[in-house]
Structure formats: structure tokens, C-alpha cells
Amino acid sequence: MDVTPDFASKLRAWRQKRGLSQLDLALQADVSQRHISFLELRRTAPSREMVMRLCAVLDLPLREQNALLLAAGFAPVWRQSSPGTTEMAMIDRALDFMLAQHEPFPAFVLDRRWHLLRANRGGQRFAGFLLGVPLFAPDPEAPVNLADAFLAPEPMRPLFTNWREVVNQFIRGVRADALADGTDETKALFDRLLGYPDVRSVLDATPTDGGPDPVLSMHIEKGDTRMKLFTTLATLGTPLDITAQEIRVECFFPADDASAEIFKRWAAA
Numbered sequence: 001m002d003v004t005p006d007f008a009s010k011l012r013a014w015r016q017k018r019g020l021s022q023l024d025l026a027l028q029a030d031v032s033q034r035h036i037s038f039l040e041l042r043r044t045a046p047s048r049e050m051v052m053r054l055c056a057v058l059d060l061p062l063r064e065q066n067a068l069l070l071a072a073g074f075a076p077v078w079r080q081s082s083p084g085t086t087e088m089a090m091i092d093r094a095l096d097f098m099l100a101q102h103e104p105f106p107a108f109v110l111d112r113r114w115h116l117l118r119a120n121r122g123g124q125r126f127a128g129f130l131l132g133v134p135l136f137a138p139d140p141e142a143p144v145n146l147a148d149a150f151l152a153p154e155p156m157r158p159l160f161t162n163w164r165e166v167v168n169q170f171i172r173g174v175r176a177d178a179l180a181d182g183t184d185e186t187k188a189l190f191d192r193l194l195g196y197p198d199v200r201s202v203l204d205a206t207p208t209d210g211g212p213d214p215v216l217s218m219h220i221e222k223g224d225t226r227m228k229l230f231t232t233l234a235t236l237g238t239p240l241d242i243t244a245q246e247i248r249v250e251c252f253f254p255a256d257d258a259s260a261e262i263f264k265r266w267a268a269a
Contacts, residue, residue, distance in 0.1 A: 007071035012040045014058045014068075017182055028057045048074045061181045062242045080242035083117065083140065091236070091244055098234070099123075102251050104267035105260075108138075108146070112181065112246040113189050114174075115143035125266045126252065129222065130156050147174065147189065151196045161219040167202045169216055175203070217255040227262055228255035 015025050015036075022040070026033040031050075038044040046054070051072050055065040066076035081087040099107045099120035106123035108116055116138045119127065127136035132155065138144065149156055150170070157163055171193060178190040194200050217228045229252045239245035254260035 007046070007068065007073075008040050008042045010068055010071050011054065014060065014064075014182060015040075017179065018058055020058075025054070025057060029053050046072050048072075052077070062239065062245050064182060066242070078240065078242055081244070083243065087241070088243065091247070095247070095249065098249055098251075104263045105254065106252040106263075108250045110146065110248045110250060111143075112177065112248070113145070113186060114147035115145050117143055117247075122263060122267065123252075126263075129225070129266075130159060130220075145189075147193055151193050151199055153197055159220050159222050161221050162217075164198075164202050164205070165207075165216060166218050167199065168205055168207055171199060171203045213255070225262065227259040229253065229259060230255050 015022070020028075022036045023033045026036045029036070029050075030053075035044065039046055048069070051069055051074060052065070055068060060068065062078040063080075066078050069076055079087070084092065095109050095118070099109070099118070102122065103120055104122045106126040107120045108123050109118040110116060116127075117140050119136075119138050121135075124135045124137055128134050147170075151157070151167060160166060171190075174186075174190050174193060178186045194203070213230075215230045217230045220227045220229065231253070232251050234249040234251070236244050236247060254263065
């Protein structure tokens with residue numbers, strides 16, 4: 001079997017993204033440096049087992065593992081199920097449970113690139129508050145990108161009184177995602193976000209000490225409403241499906257009693 005140029009270039013690119021020399025990769029994959037060199041020079045063809053071993057050492061996401069297998073001439077291993085299908089039923093039930101348990105506080109289901117797929121009622125009320133509508137129900141067929149909404153000049157940015165501090169951390173996370181998954185789509189998202197006014201200068205700024213709290217809180221002001229929130233991000237621990245691996249659940253927590261009371265009051269209205 002002839003090794004495609006695509007496989008050789010993908011392997012070299014991923015090795016370099018991970019900051020590994022050919023010797024580093026060889027040692028971790030338990031092969032000779034010569035073998036890695038021959039793979040990158042298209043002088044030898046990898047076995048399916050070797051491709052999977054390299055994927056494991058390079059810590060490739062499932063989507064990119066399939067891409068490397070295809071480039072080497074092998075069938076993909078990992079499936080990609082659509083939300084709402086029988087294959088995803090157990091995951092959907094778990095997500096619904098997590099969202100319900102977090103009421104009355106906001107919780108959102110996102111994909112890897114910050115598209116909003118679903119929200120609990122607390123999340124719909126919170127998004128509606130930020131956007132100036134009673135409730136904002138996500139449309140999975142045409143999902144809003146929360147990263148764009150947060151970094152664009154309008155409508156959410158003016159509501160965050162510590163926007164620069166929060167964005168400094170957020171955009172660094174998007175950059176880490178782009179380096180980790182290595183896809184053109186995530187890089188395009190990162191480049192698009194950098195194009196918004198002030199974002200590049202915020203990224204280049206030195207992170208500041210957020211004070212005595214162990215996490216950075218978002219400070220939001222709109223009219224007479226003031227709230228402080230922090231978030232957690234959860235992923236599935238042992239995904240065997242591309243869609244499942246790329247799901248994230250972001251939960252918002254009040255950072256003080258006054259903020260907690262706002263969400264409780266909204267839920268009771």
C-alpha cells in the first residue's frame with residue numbers, strides 16, 4: 001500500500017503541534033526513530049494498529065483519529081451520531097438530567113465550538129435577560145454561537161463590567177482548543193474572534209489578579225440588576241462517539257447570595 005502524502009503531512013503536522021521530535025514520538029510509540037522518519041517520508045506504510053498507536057500517543061480527538069486513518073487508507077473507527085437518535089438516547093437523558101438538576105440557575109449544552117444546542121429554563125431566562133427578550137430558546141438547527149455573541153461589540157459585551165478580564169481567560173481557552181484539536185474549523189473560530197474590536201489586545205494583556213476569590217467571576221450590570229457568576233464546564237468522561245466527545249455542559253453558579261436570589265425570583269415569577 002502506498003502512503004498518501006496526506007498521511008505523511010498530517011502525521012508530521014500533529015507531531016509538531018504536540019511539540020515532539022521524531023525521537024520523542026518514537027520513544028512514546030515504542031518504535032524506532034527510523035520508522036517514524038520513514039512514515040513521514042512516505043518510505044513505509046503504517047499498519048492500522050500503528051496508526052491507532054500514533055493517535056493515542058498524539059492524543060488526537062476522535063474526529064482527527066478518523067481523518068488520520070482515512071489518510072492512511074483505512075476505514076474510520078469512530079462513529080458520529082446525530083443528537084436525538086437512538087444511539088444518543090442515553091446521552092440525551094443524562095444531559096436533560098444535568099440541566100434539570102441545575103435549575104433555577106443557567107445551564108447550557110454546547111458543542112466544541114460554542115454553538116448553543118440546548119438550555120434549561122434558567123438558561124433561557126438568563127439568555128433572554130442578556131438579549132432583551134423574555135426567553136431565549138435555542139434552535140439546534142440554527143444554533144447561536146455564544147463565543148461570537150460574547151465577543152461581538154453588541155449586544156452582550158456592554159453588560160459585562162469586567163469584560164476584558166473575562167475575555168482574557170476565555171480567548172486563551174479557545175486558542176488552547178484550536179491547538180488541541182488542530183481542525184481548520186476551530187482555528188477559523190479563533191481567527192474570527194480575534195477580528196472583533198479589542199480582542200487581540202485583550203489576549204496579549206497579562207492576566208490580572210482577580211482578588212481573593214479562587215475563580216474569576218463575571219460581573220454583569222443591566223439596569224438595576226447586578227449579578228456575579230462563575231461557570232463550570234463538563235465533558236463526557238469516556239466518549240466512543242465523535243458527537244459525544246464534542247459535547248460540553250456549561251453551568252453558571254451565583255458568586256454571591258444576591259445573584260442567587262435573582263435567579264430564584266425569576267423562576268418564581
